[in-house]
Amino acid sequence: MKSPEELTELFRSTGRKVTAQRQCVFRVLQGDVTHPSAETVHALVSAEMETISLKTVYQTLYDLAELGEIVSLDVGTGMTRFDPNTDDLHHHLVCRRCGSVRDLVADFPQLRVPEGAELGFEVGSAEIVFRGLCPDCRSAAAPEQTSGRRQTQRSRP
Amino acid sequence: MKSPEELTELFRSTGRKVTAQRQCVFRVLQGDVTHPSAETVHALVSAEMETISLKTVYQTLYDLAELGEIVSLDVGTGMTRFDPNTDDLHHHLVCRRCGSVRDLVADFPQLRVPEGAELGFEVGSAEIVFRGLCPDCRSAAAPEQTSGRRQTQRSRP
DNA sequence: TGTTCTTCAACAATCATTGTAGATACGGAG
DNA sequence: CTCCGTATCTACAATGATTGTTGAAGAACA
Ligand SMILES: [Mn+2]
Ligand SMILES: [Mn+2]
Ligand SMILES: [Zn+2]
Ligand SMILES: [Zn+2]
Secondary structure, eight states, X not given: OOOXXXXXHHHHHTXXXXXXXXXXXXXXXXXXXXXOBHHHHHHHHXXXXXXXXXXXXXXXXXXXXXXXXXXXXXXXXXXXEEESOOOTTEXXXXXXXXXXXXXXXXXXXXXXXXXXXXXTOEEEEEEEEEEEEOHHHHSTTOOSOSSSOOOOOOOOO | OOOHHHHHHHHHHTTOOOOHHHHHXXXXXXXXXXXXXXXXXXXXXHTTOTTOOHHHHHHHHHXXXXXXXXXXXXXXXXXXXXXXXXXXXXXXXXXXXXXOEEEEEOOOTTOSOOTTTXXXXXXXXXXXXXXXXXXXXXXXTOOSOSSSOOOOOOOOO
16 A cells, blocks of 8 residues: 555545545555454544544545555455555465454465366456464453454354 | 255254254255355245245254354355355355356365464464356356346445 | 244344435635 | 535435344154
8 A cells, every 4th residue: 555645646646535534544554454344444543533434434445445555355254354455465364263364475376276177267366364363362261352453253143 | 065864863963953944955055066145045945935034044054054064155245155065175266246156176285374474373274265257257248147146246335 | 742942934133334415625727 | 815516524324134032833852
């Protein structure tokens, strides 16, 4: 993701208007490695701008995704996650307890579909999701994290 | 996934009761390679049992997943998909236009997290999702499939 | 057959996300 | 710097998938 200043320029040059709300979203995403959900971004932005609506956050995230500045991820935690790291060569570790997402920077060069196995499917991209337990959740005695964002966890019926 | 008869036995032996509704779900899932959503399963079962409720289908799918007889997948199509193929060594091709999911049976032996890259994360499993266009959707002139299930497609705002 | 516990169907509720409408404000033209 | 057209803002309603609830019906077992 480009810097907030560059994003400001990019938004203007693509016919989008730049507002304080949007710039605040730019700043919050800058350097964020937690793969926040829209609601998490909203919470972070709300600390600075009391009245910003969740809809505005969604809209800005969509614009950024459309411009290729962020990537939207669905890793099965119930909410779409947004990633300012658009590097194709990184994949994700997802905690199956708390839903936190961490980057795994590793190239898997052999990740091509074997000849003939596509059976007419035109493959464009590949994503790998590793599932397991994050450091915090490994100590099973820590069911609640005292700090850090809380993930909405899909509960059993 | 085991056969309907074996599943009947398994349900009884695990203290679950066997009903006509559940057996109908067993039968419908048997040999299904389309990775149906709960609603798709409901539609298929409804052909045989008019009055079965969607909740009952969800409940049965959850039971089957709990017993390890099916796997629930979240591949970003907006609905959880269910897979009677529980083979760990297969991955998925997802059509980004119609949302159809196809199996890709191929082992990726080098799919281990490089030493030290986990940084405290305890990795349990890895899934690969290949995205692209299915044969039907490749011919862009075929925006509507005349036969086959329709996927609820997430629309842009 | 009767008892007990599960499961059923119908219905309401939830959660993330999207749609709508009128008010607001960006930003290029003058 | 001001004005105007249009994109964006906020508040609110609506959607769609999934989950919770409840009284009635059904399965297992003695
Ligand atoms: Mn990432
Ligand atoms: Mn499969
Ligand atoms: Zn965790
Ligand atoms: Zn398709």
